[in-house]
Structure formats: C-alpha cells, structure tokens
Amino acid sequence: MKISRIGLKLGTAFMILFIILLMTLGVAIDQLFSHFFYAQMKEDSQELASHFVSMAKTKDASSTAMINNFAEFSSVQIVWVTENGQVIAHSGKSERQHPFINQKDLNRMFSGQSIDFIYNDSSGHRYYISGKPVVKNQKPQSALYILSSMNKIDDSIRTVRKLLFLSALGAFLVALGMTFIMTKLLSQPLLKMQKVTDRMSKGDWDTRLDIRQKDEMGMLGQSINNLAQSLQRYRDTRQEFFANISHELRTPITYLEGYSKVLTDNLVENEAEKKKYLTIIHQEAIRLQKLVDDLFELSKMEEGKIELTMERLDMKDIILNTLSKVKLKAEQKNIILKTELHQDIPFILGDSYRMEQILLNLLENAIKYTDQGEIIVQLVSENSSLVLSVSDTGQGIPEEELPYIFDRFYRIEKSRSRDYGGTGLGLSIVKKLVDLQGGSIHVESKLDVGTTFTLTFPQHEELESLEGSS
Numbered sequence: 094m095k096i097s098r099i100g101l102k103l104g105t106a107f108m109i110l111f112i113i114l115l116m117t118l119g120v121a122i123d124q125l126f127s128h129f130f131y132a133q134m135k136e137d138s139q140e141l142a143s144h145f146v147s148m149a150k151t152k153d154a155s156s157t158a159m160i161n162n163f164a165e166f167s168s169v170q171i172v173w174v175t176e177n178g179q180v181i182a183h184s185g186k187s188e189r190q191h192p193f194i195n196q197k198d199l200n201r202m203f204s205g206q207s208i209d210f211i212y213n214d215s216s217g218h219r220y221y222i223s224g225k226p227v228v229k230n231q232k233p234q235s236a237l238y239i240l241s242s243m244n245k246i247d248d249s250i251r252t253v254r255k256l257l258f259l260s261a262l263g264a265f266l267v268a269l270g271m272t273f274i275m276t277k278l279l280s281q282p283l284l285k286m287q288k289v290t291d292r293m294s295k296g297d298w299d300t301r302l303d304i305r306q307k308d309e310m311g312m313l314g315q316s317i318n319n320l321a322q323s324l325q326r327y328r329d330t331r332q333e334f335f336a337n338i339s340h341e342l343r344t345p346i347t348y349l350e351g352y353s354k355v356l357t358d359n360l361v362e363n364e365a366e367k368k369k370y371l372t373i374i375h376q377e378a379i380r381l382q383k384l385v386d387d388l389f390e391l392s393k394m395e396e397g398k399i400e401l402t403m404e405r406l407d408m409k410d411i412i413l414n415t416l417s418k419v420k421l422k423a424e425q426k427n428i429i430l431k432t433e434l435h436q437d438i439p440f441i442l443g444d445s446y447r448m449e450q451i452l453l454n455l456l457e458n459a460i461k462y463t464d465q466g467e468i469i470v471q472l473v474s475e476n477s478s479l480v481l482s483v484s485d486t487g488q489g490i491p492e493e494e495l496p497y498i499f500d501r502f503y504r505i506e507k508s509r510s511r512d513y514g515g516t517g518l519g520l521s522i523v524k525k526l527v528d529l530q531g532g533s534i535h536v537e538s539k540l541d542v543g544t545t546f547t548l549t550f551p552q553h554e555e556l557e558s559l560e561g562s563s
Contacts, residue, residue, distance in 0.1 A: 172238040345377035429467040463487035490538040
C-alpha cells in the first residue's frame with residue numbers, strides 16, 4: 094500500500110508529539126514513585142533511629158541486647174560508635190571496618206545534628222543510613238548508625254518502571270494505529286483534491302470531487318467543485334460566444350462584400366435597386382459597429398478604464414427620452430409601452446448617458462423577446478432609494494439560467510439565440526454600469542409569463558439637501 098507524503102508527515106509529527114508527551118509523563122510518574130518510596134524510607138528510618146536512641150541512653154548489657162533484638166526484628170543493622178569513631182557495638186553481619194563512618198559525620202552528630210545518606214557496600218548492596226546522637230545530660234555521649242536495606246525499594250521501583258514501560262509500549266502501539274487511521278482519513282480527501290485539480294489543470298472541467306464531510310475539508314472540496322463549475326461555465330459560454338461572434342461578424346461582412354461587389358461591378362438595373370443595396374450596406378455597417386462597440390465597452394469596464402460623468406439626474410426625463418427611441422420598434426411588433434412614474438421622485442447621482450444606455454438595453458431586450466403584449470416601465474421612491482423596473486410579457490427566462498444571465502458571453506435560449514441575434518454582452522454591460530453608479534439590479538422571470546428587471550439607486554444626502562433648499 095502506497096503511503097502518501099502528507100500522511101507520512103502528519104503521522105510523523107503526531108507520533109513525535111505523542112512520544113514526547115509519553116516520555117514526559119513516564120519520567121514524571123517515575124520520579125513521583127521514587128520520591129514517595131525514598132521519603133517513606135527516610136521517615137521509617139528516622140522513627141526507628143529515635144527508638145534505638147531511647148534504648149541506648151541506659152548503656153548497659155540489657156539495653157544492648159534489646160537493641161540487637163529490635164534491630165533483628167526490624168530488619169536493620171545498628172552500629173554504635175564513640176566520638177572518635179570507635180565501635181561500641183553492632184548488630185547483624187556488619188562489615189568490621191565500617192567504611193561509611195567518617196569524622197565529618199561524627200562531628201555533625203556530636204554537635205547534636207542528625208544525618209542520613211545512601212551507602213553502597215563492597216558487595217553492591219545499597220543501604221539507607223540514618224545517624225543520630227545519643228544525648229545524655231544534654232550532651233552527646235555516643236552515636237547510632239541505623240542501616241536499612243534498600244533492596245525492597247529498588248525492587249518496587251523496578252516493578253513500577255517495568256509497568257510504566259509496558260503501559261507506554263501499549264499506548265504507543267494504540268497511538269500508532271490511531272495515527273495511521275487519522276492520517277488516512279485526513280490525507281485521503283487532500284489526495285482526491287490533488288488528483289481532481291490535476292485533471293482540471295489539463296482542461297477536464299467536468300470532473301467533480303465526492304467529499305461529503307461537513308467540516309472545513311468538505312467546504313474546501315465544495316469550493317473546488319464550485320470553481321470547476323464556474324470555469325466549465327466560462328469555457329462553455331466563451332465557446333458559445335466565439336460561435337456567435339463568428340456568426341454575427343460573418344453575416345454583415347458577407348452582406349458588405351456581396352452588395353459592394355454588385356455596386357462595384359455596376360450590376361444594378363436602376364437607382365431604386367442601387368439605393369436599396371446601399372441601405373443594406375449601411376444597416377450592416379451599423380450592426381457591425383454595434384458589435385465592436387459592445388466588445389470595446391466591456392473591455393474598458395473590466396480594465397476599470399471607463400469614466401463616468403456623475404451629475405444630478407431626473408430619471409423621469411431619461412425614461413421618457415429612452416422610450417421615444419424604442420417606440421417605433423415596439424409599434425412594429427404591436428407592443429404597447431406603458432409608464433407608471435410616481436410623483437415626487439427624488440434626484441439621484443449618476444451618468445445620464447450611461448443611465449440611458451442601461452434603460453435602452455433593457456427595453457430593446459424586452460421588445461426583442463416579447464411577441465405580443467406590453468412593456469411597463471415603473472419608477473417609484475422607496476426608503477430613500479429610487480426603484481426603476483422594466484417588465485414585459487415576453488417569453489421569460491428559465492429559472493435555472495437566472496443566476497448566469499449577467500455573466501459575460503452568456504446567452505439565454507441558445508437554441509434560438511441565432512434567431513434573435515446579439516452577442517450575450519448586453520446584460521453584462523448593464524450589470525457593470527449599474528454597479529459603477531452605486532446601484533443594484535435584480536431579475537424575476539417566469540416562462541411564458543414575462544420578466545421584470547428591478548434597478549435600485551440610492552438617493553444621496555447632498556441631493557436631498559439641495560432639493561430641500563429649492
């Protein structure tokens with residue numbers, strides 16, 4: 094089974110951290126038990142030493158026998174010494190030389206102090222030694238060394254350490270298994286993302302991630318899917334755009350080439366036919382110019398190079414002026430144009446030419462996609478904002494296409510787009526112009542019922558003060 098590098102890194106980092114924590118905990122527990130055992134031995138040794146000192150104060154044969162019996166019963170050894178280190182008595186099988194006795198410790202005990210230390214004999218046995226002076230008439234007369242074997246304590250500590258090691262080994266193996274599972278769970282989605290993004294980089298925008306987690310990993314996977322969907326849609330709309338733009342360019346160029354050749358070769362029969370051909374050439378030139386203008390306009394907007402002349406606008410005048418320009422087109426299709434312009438409409442800040450361009454684009458679209466019925470332009474004031482809406486009784490827009498209609502190159506009803514013409518740039522230009530003037534645009538539509546575009550522009554405070562003063 095192949096181990097991923099990111100899984101290996103995650104697992105290694107986790108295990109290093111776990112080992113450090115385990116070692117720290119093990120050392121802490123070991124020190125805790127060791128200190129406990131040593132403290133207990135010190136306490137027991139000092140207590141025994143106090144009893145032996147009490148027995149030694151009589152300093153007769155019976156006390157010596159009692160000390161030896163008590164020492165044997167307590168499993169300790171006793172060494173009774175004078176101030177110069179001479180052994181008065183000892184119990185058990187103590188070494189004759191007693192090398193643990195030194196003048197420095199004797200001086201401390203005969204000055205009234207107690208001593209304790211750990212001693213290793215020549216056989217490798219360890220003893221805990223407590224020393225106490227035997228005080229009589231408020232003056233140390235002799236001193237006692239009490240030797241307690243540390244074999245049991247050392248065995249207990251070794252047992253504890255063995256248990257700690259076995260526990261640590263078990264915890265390490267469990268952690269290793271858990272780490273393997275966790276790193277696999279964490280790295281698997283990342284590896285899927287890596288494979289999918291590789292395929293996306295090679296142009297396969299149809300691929301998708303299947304990550305159902307409800308955490309940040311799942312959100313990242315969903316973002317990648319959304320990106321792939323957006324790029325796929327961009328690719329599709331771009332291809333559609335190039336197909337449409339080729340068609341739109343080819344048609345006027347074909348007309349221009351064909352009719353100009355007819356006129357150049359003087360193949361017309363009369364002036365009326367000549368005028369007709371010239372009219373066609375003129376119309377196709379205008380159509381070609383409109384296409385180029387749209388492309389140039391969108392390019393400037395995307396580069397942020399468009400300049401607006403912001404001024405005080407009366408939207409009622411702009412609406413009436415724009416309606417007069419499309420009135421003839423509407424009458425040719427027997428479409429009724431209606432207006433609902435409320436009174437006391439506030440002025441707004443905007444570019445009059447661009448505002449007319451927005452409204453003209455929306456009205457021309459409404460006329461283009463409406464076969465019969467009416468188009469209503471409504472203007473109202475709501476909550477210190479101006480609300481402009483353009484409603485038609487046309488074919489409507491499919492609900493699934495509504496989120497994309499403002500994308501550049503996007504065209505509604507692709508199967509019939511060639512019949513209606515256009516490049517799919519108009520609504521994208523409208524959206525950008527509305528945004529540049531601080532407004533917002535919203536669309537509602539139902540198939541075979543109609544479409545309503547709603548534009549909202551804020552009324553600026555300085556314009557309110559001007560209106561109030563006038």
